[in-house]
Amino acid sequence: MIKFLLKGLMRDRSRSLFPVLIAGTGAFLTVFLYSWIQGAIGDLIQSSAQFDTGHVKIMTRAYRELSDQIPNDLALLGVESLLEQLRSNEKEMVWTPRTRFGGLLDIPDERGETRAQGPVMGLAADLLNPSSPEIKILNLNNALVRGHLPREKNEILISEEFARRLGVTIGETATLISSTMNGAMAMHNFTVAGTVHFGITSLDKGAIIADISDVQYALDMPDAAGEIVGYSKDMLYDDEAMLELTKKFNDRFSKEDDEFSPVMLSLSQQNGLGEYLGFASALGGIIVVIFVFVMSIVVWNSGLINGIRRYGEIGVRLAMGEPNGSLYRWMIFESIVTGFVGSILGTLVGLGASYYLQFKGIDFGSVLQKSTVLISSVVRARVTGWSYAIGFFPGLIASVVGTIFAGIGIYRRQTSQLFKELEV
């Protein structure tokens, strides 16, 4: 009997192909959309962690208040001793000092007069120290386009696009005009060691990366740094662990009545990234709920149409003595089979499309020309473990829920009327 019914299911396209297509489309859209948004949000969080927030960041309380303005006059002092304490107390983390700064980069001609000039965003990181993790964290080896990474004092990296705009070549002098920690004008000569492409529009427009000791000298910041960033050794962000670390540090070091005491913030406590993280984790659920709801209505509707089309078949089966419950359960079983097959197909297609965009990505560089957000201009999908499973929720649940509603009509058929209806 089961074999007979399964054959019927396979041969009758309206009972198999269309429900499978509906479930498959839902599963595909769910998997693809989920992976795409995971990729976009993941990129934003990863770029922010790499270049700005770290997994945790330490700054003075006063600096935190105005951090958008990069107030280096409020920078951390006694950085070496603080780093020493952090490295001995929090061994599961990697700690590194950084200073962000703004200013003008001025390229001289042969007479020392200005040949080209442009506003610049600078990042000072520990580049010359061989044990520093910065080259890996900032992914500088992969970002290098021309020249080499800084090897000597006063060597800098400059973004490729900015270098081309200024017409500066490798080995040329570039003068940084900025402000010292005391607010005085600072001028310092650097040598362009190489050019880099970060794939982040706001950085590629005009950024330099210099060694922190050179910038400490240039900006008159001895033993000072704007920020100290910390990363977990496996480079995976664990919000709960970072929040715990933040609390532990702040309880020990941060004093409310001292605006220059250090304060630690986790990634989720900076730049509204907590909301993004919350959104990213809630996203799977949101997408599933939306698709289950929409597809249930679609499947319910197609079930109702099917019910009318299969009016005779259901009538015959009821007339032959098949109980209502058995028929109802069989229809649900059918929907589980079609939902399952559809989910597998939809998930496979969705994963294929997501993997393609994970490697290929879509370049939004032209739209992000004026962007100041640290987000990669090439947005990629990201396939996670959840991407493999998420398509089954709408695929299966919607098919079953839709059939449950559509199949209720079976109980409304009156056995006494069946033969009369069948005669017609």
Add this chain to the structure above:
Amino acid sequence: MRKLIIFALLINVCVLHAAAPPGPPSEAPSGEEILERIDNNFYAENRVSISSMIIRGVRGTRTIKAKSWVQGMDKAFTEYLSPAREKGTKMLKIKGELWTWSPSTDRIIRIAGHMLRQSLMGSDVSYEDFMEDPELSNIYNARVTGEETIDGRPCYLLELKAKKSEVSYYSKKFWVDKERYVPLRQDWFAKAGKLLKTVVIHEVFKVENRWYPRRMTFRDVLKKGSGTEFIIESIDFNVEIPEHIFSKASLRR
């Protein structure tokens, strides 16, 4: 009838006098006269001075010593003498243009645009302040609004309004020493009326028939810190200054 007319005139004069707003006594000089006398004290054809600038920031105090050569309104040259980090840095102003040179970079950089609003050596004074026309009567109209006492010295209260709108400080309020014609206190305002800077002169001295501030404090009220104190260590008016000083070549010398 004649008595009646005289009586009516007397009543009229009294009423008009009573209705007039309270103001400075009739013998007080006008605002413009006071500005001119301030200019006579401060402005000279040329001057050479050595001064110290004590910058009291939130996180410490720095002292910067400089020698300046000033000719008329348009030319000024400053060489920083200490501390070691600033030593040898030079600044040249010719008319509306400003250049700076630092020995560590050997670069002559023109300071223009938004850079003019930056602080001069981290002090409470900006490059824009440094560029301002030193003769007040060229930029401002003045009106005496009352009298007050500052540190026991009677002062005219003067309200200055810019003649043109493209100035750094649209209005200023001066407390001018009645005897020496030195503004002992100044409040500088933006066009919207917001107080931006205050200047307090703590000590004046007489040199060649003019009163000149020896010690004064500038305070940028938008900045944290206790202000920047200027101390004139020595000043010579109307001395011969070689013309080559005011050239870009002298920045590198």
